[in-house]
Amino acid sequence: MNSESDVLMKEYIKMMTDMIVLCATLALSLSFWMISITISSYYGTLQPVSPWRWLFSILVPLTLTARGLKRQSLSYSGALGALLVGFVLTMANYSFFSALLAFFITSTKLTRWGGAHKRKLDAEYKEGGQRNWIQVFCNGGVPTELALLYMIEVGPGEMPIDFSRQYTASWMCLSLLGALACSCGDTWASEVGPVLSQSKPRLITTWKEVPAGTNGGVTTVGLVASFLGGLVVGGAYYATQLLLVNDLDLVNPQWPIVVYGGVAGLVGSLLDSFLGAHMQYSGYDASIGKVVNYQSATTRRICGKPILDNNAVNLFSSVLVALILPGLAWGMWPR
Helix, strand or coil: CHHHHHHHHHHHHHHHHHHHHHHHHHHHHHHHHHHHHHHHHHHCCCCCCCHHHHHHHHHHHHHHHHHHHHCCCECHHHHHHHHHHHHHHHHHCHHHHHHHHHHHHHHHHHHHCCHHHHHHHECCCCCCCCECHHHHHHHHHHHHHHHHHHHHHHCCCCCCCCCCCCHHHHHHHHHHHHHHHHHHHHHHHHHHHHHHCCCCCEECCCCCECCCCCCCEECHHHHHHHHHHHHHHHHHHHHHHHHHCCCHHHCCCCCHHHHHHHHHHHHHHHHHHHHHHHHCCEEEECCCCEEECCCCCCEEEEECCCCCCHHHHHHHHHHHHHHHHHHHHHHHCCC
């Protein structure tokens, strides 16, 4: 009887907690809505954000980060960071949110996939990924900043990619999409390559075979996975455009968004590997039989220098993709 009572009590507490969170979220969204109406009335030029958008932007990221925390995909600091990133991107543009969601869900699934094999290769492997706030902001910091600039430029809402009508905002959208696709492509390559590749990785700078787990090592399977990862992010963005943006037939074609995502994923993965081969130390530690990122008496150097860690490499890669690729897309976008 006691066990049944405990189960009922836990279910009751969980139900009450969910109701309290929902009520708090409703109150917070209504407060933000009233503030946005007050500000728009004062300045006269700003469009107030609907209470439903406030609610969606708070409740959905909160639900996803709580789930990530429960499944150990995020640490406590990582959950707070992900909540901020999710809120800003969702508020700015639902297409940003869908691209972020595609990245988060697929990366989380792939991180868990083949865990037993990855544990044998990676000395720093963590069950479920356990991303902290540094990892979250190194992957989501650039998109968050771009989303804030987007809201300053055109306000919250969805818009097509059209350089002739909204040059700056279109550039920001593609920069943000490129940064997310870069992070997703690199994650897919890192998680899929070691499990499915039948051949040893080759160092991107010399094309010599290196042990699995070496920074800068690439495989054909990993490169294909990076393209597919970016393609998924671009596809999620494009699908949201089709659902929510009106009069798409009056603007430039939007399908290149999908291809752009795939290219950003592949280019981002290559940049990440190139930077890793030069600026991340990789050595083989004979005492544990794995590739490590530190120097010791039992470690034989493979490549790189101890200048950057993996988080910094991810950040620099996403910044470079966000800066370079939109310009190339602008020149090649079909009119």
